[in-house]
Amino acid sequence: MRYSIYLLSMLMLVNLAGADVLINEMLANPAKDWNGNGQVGGMDDEFIELYNSGNESVDISGYSLKDKVFRSTPTEYSIPNGTVIGPGEFLVIFVSESGVYQGNEGDAIMLYDPTGDLVDEKEYDAATEDVSFARIPDGGEWRNSTAPSPGKPNQEAAF
Numbered sequence: 001m002r003y004s005i006y007l008l009s010m011l012m013l014v015n016l017a018g019a020d021v022l023i024n025e026m027l028a029n030p031a032k033d034w035n036g037n038g039q040v041g042g043m044d045d046e047f048i049e050l051y052n053s054g055n056e057s058v059d060i061s062g063y064s065l066k067d068k069v070f071r072s073t074p075t076e077y078s079i080p081n082g083t084v085i086g087p088g089e090f091l092v093i094f095v096s097e098s099g100v101y102q103g104n105e106g107d108a109i110m111l112y113d114p115t116g117d118l119v120d121e122k123e124y125d126a127a128t129e130d131v132s133f134a135r136i137p138d139g140g141e142w143r144n145s146t147a148p149s150p151g152k153p154n155q156e157a158a159f
Helices: 002-019
Strands: 020-029 047-052 064-067 075-080 090-094 107-112 118-124 130-134 142-143
Touching: 020 107, 020 118
Parallel strands: none
Antiparallel strands: 020 047, 020 130, 047 090, 064 075, 064 107, 107 118, 130 142
């Protein structure tokens, strides 16, 4: 009995830790070489940034990203085994890796845990070139930012 209570407590802690992982920034309409491959613009420079707002590292193996508006078939990207985001750290996933495209005329990106529960979602109507959807401050409220910052703290829009 004592072992069962301990096991249940540990499972609850793992689930609570997972709640600290959020979609933190998305760039749907890139016009620069954001992934550093030497090619300017294009869909390969779209990115989704995840952020661990908690105080503990979170193993996000088996989490998945999905887009709502897709080109021909639904896109789902499963985060590889062994992927851990430390406290206050970011994970940037470019479309060239994930295949999860963000529509310029509107879309929704969803993050699911390994059990299929929705962890976070960002829906938007339209995307402006090189203006990201970003939580400012990191983990905070959604805003637009003219200073996309993949893998770095988000910055206030400077319109």
